[in-house]
Amino acid sequence: MRHLSEEEWVVYYFGEDGPDNSGGWDRRAMQEHIAGCPECAAAGRELAADLARMRSNESEGLRGQEYGEKMWPRVKDSLTPYPKVEKAKANNTGRWVWPRSLQPRWLQSRFVLAGAAVLLAAIAGAAFYSGRLWEERRSPRITVAANEHDGQRIILFVVSDHLDRSQRLLSELNDPDQAAADHGLQARARELLTENRLYRQSSRLDRTGMDGTGPDQKGLNRGGAEEEDASLETILDDLEPALIELANQPGDLDRTKIVQLRKELNTGGLLFEIRVLRSRAHQQEPNNAAPREGTV
Amino acid sequence: MERNEHSAIRAILAGDREAYRALVIRHSPMLFRVAFRITGSEADADEVVQEALLRGYQRLPSFQFKAGFGTWIYRIAVNCAFDLAQRRRPEASPNGADDDAERVQEQIPDGSAGPERVLLSRELAEQRELAMRTLTALERTAFLLRHVEEQSTSEIAEALEMAPNAVKQAIFRAVQKLRRRLAPYRGMR
Numbered sequence: 312m313r314h315l316s317e318e319e320w321v322v323y324y325f326g327e328d329g330p331d332n333s334g335g336w337d338r339r340a341m342q343e344h345i346a347g348c349p350e351c352a353a354a355g356r357e358l359a360a361d362l363a364r365m366r367s368n369e370s371e372g373l374r375g376q377e378y379g380e381k382m383w384p385r386v387k388d389s390l391t392p393y394p395k396v397e398k399a400k401a402n403n404t405g406r407w408v409w410p411r412s413l414q415p416r417w418l419q420s421r422f423v424l425a426g427a428a429v430l431l432a433a434i435a436g437a438a439f440y441s442g443r444l445w446e447e448r449r450s451p452r453i454t455v456a457a458n459e460h461d462g463q464r465i466i467l468f469v470v471s472d473h474l475d476r477s478q479r480l481l482s483e484l485n486d487p488d489q490a491a492a493d494h495g496l497q498a499r500a501r502e503l504l505t506e507n508r509l510y511r512q513s514s515r516l517d518r519t520g521m522d523g524t525g526p527d528q529k530g531l532n533r534g535g536a537e538e539e540d541a542s543l544e545t546i547l548d549d550l551e552p553a554l555i556e557l558a559n560q561p562g563d564l565d566r567t568k569i570v571q572l573r574k575e576l577n578t579g580g581l582l583f584e585i586r587v588l589r590s591r592a593h594q595q596e597p598n599n600a601a602p603r604e605g606t607v
Numbered sequence: 608m609e610r611n612e613h614s615a616i617r618a619i620l621a622g623d624r625e626a627y628r629a630l631v632i633r634h635s636p637m638l639f640r641v642a643f644r645i646t647g648s649e650a651d652a653d654e655v656v657q658e659a660l661l662r663g664y665q666r667l668p669s670f671q672f673k674a675g676f677g678t679w680i681y682r683i684a685v686n687c688a689f690d691l692a693q694r695r696r697p698e699a700s701p702n703g704a705d706d707d708a709e710r711v712q713e714q715i716p717d718g719s720a721g722p723e724r725v726l727l728s729r730e731l732a733e734q735r736e737l738a739m740r741t742l743t744a745l746e747r748t749a750f751l752l753r754h755v756e757e758q759s760t761s762e763i764a765e766a767l768e769m770a771p772n773a774v775k776q777a778i779f780r781a782v783q784k785l786r787r788r789l790a791p792y793r794g795m796r
Contacts, residue, residue: 321778361789364735379636382635
């Protein structure tokens with residue numbers, strides 16, 4: 312029987328079983344051969360010693376949990392949250408389901424369920440329509456206030472994507488090396504600049520009133536919504552010069568230029584303002600219906 | 608623990624970005640270890656960990672809840688580290704190892720006791736690192752994952768998106784080169 316080749320030895324050492332993995336050798340046949348062949352046994356010991364020597368220092372590259380703590384702020388800003396969904400839908404477990412055996416027979420019929428759904432929709436539609444008629448007759452001013460609040464939410468929702476992308480662009484400047492390597496940064500700044508101008512114009516028109524009536528005649532119940540309008544406008548105003556500077560820098564942005572721009576444009580402060588506005592808008596989400604209910 | 612991680616992933620997919628924090632804190636040290644072994648540089652390993660965590664977050668919708676998050680993100684990190692190692696050194700010089708081996712033979716001290724032994728082990732560590740540098744990115748990655756990280760050939764093949772046979776061949780070539788390079792140190796530890 313011939314001796315084991317170096318390749319077969321490597322296969323044997325790393326325990327890759329099967330004749331295909333060991334050049335036609337069966338692992339048991341290999342073991343039997345090694346046991347009876349002092350030459351191969353010596354070669355095996357030599358390989359094992361060589362491979363043991365090739366293990367680098369095991370303590371190298373070890374990091375504790377504090378490394379993860381340091382890593383989190385570095386990745387956090389680059390993570391775009393997934394769209395919010397209801398918890399029950401995400402887990403797919405929180406929803407109440409009738410056990411099949413306990414389900415009443417009439418509930419199991421699809422036709423009955425479809426009929427019930429149509430009936431419920433008709434009742435809901437009628438209730439909604441009559442409610443609106445009643446509401447219009449009773450309190451027209453409240454309806455205006457509620458609609459304006461909804462309008463505010465729509466504006467925030469539309470601008471949200473713009474703010475999100477602006478936030479990411481400004482966050483990127485926090486790492487000047489990464490920002491300098493990103494050749495699409497200025498193009499994105501130009502794109503955001505165009506959008507920003509549009510949103511600023513719309514925001515102004517919305518504040519002054521398209522019909523020229525002015526804000527004072529639109530009702531006194533705006534309060535927080537107006538304050539938010541003003542914050543949004545301020546942010547859009549502050550974003551503009553930063554985007555202009557970034558978009559119109561001659562040549563490629565290098566590390567030094569980025570650090571300088573970051574200081575001059577106070578991008579840290581801008582980022583903070585955006586985060587505050589977005590978190591306030593987010594906090595108000597569940598209470599959207601409150602003003603309408605409270606004033607009726 | 609796995610169940611907690613799966614709940615965290617569901618929360619992230621439902622819009623709770625903060626839920627990713629626990630996963631980052633738990634797995635970053637392990638990702639750094641493997642990234643450092645493959646790239647051989649702390650700065651590169653940091654870059655790999657960051658990239659792997661970002662890629663992992665973006666790919667979460669494709670996460671199969673059958674496996675552990677650790678195994679899944681480990682594979683992503685290996686892939687990132689391998690990509691980076693390839694960019695850093697696409698090919699190693701095949702003749703370098705032979706020339707260096709001859710030079711090493713001349714440098715080995717005769718004695719094996721006391722301070723000389725310390726010097727020898729330091730020299731051995733240096734030579735081991737030099738020998739590793741003569742390997743291609745694939746050889747180094749496959750060898751380290753098999754020999755030091757103790758991953759199976761099929762696991763390595765999956766992480767590197769390659770055929771298992773290509774991985775086996777790479778491991779064999781790595782062992783062959785390293786043995787030739789470190790032959791002068793045989794019998795001295």
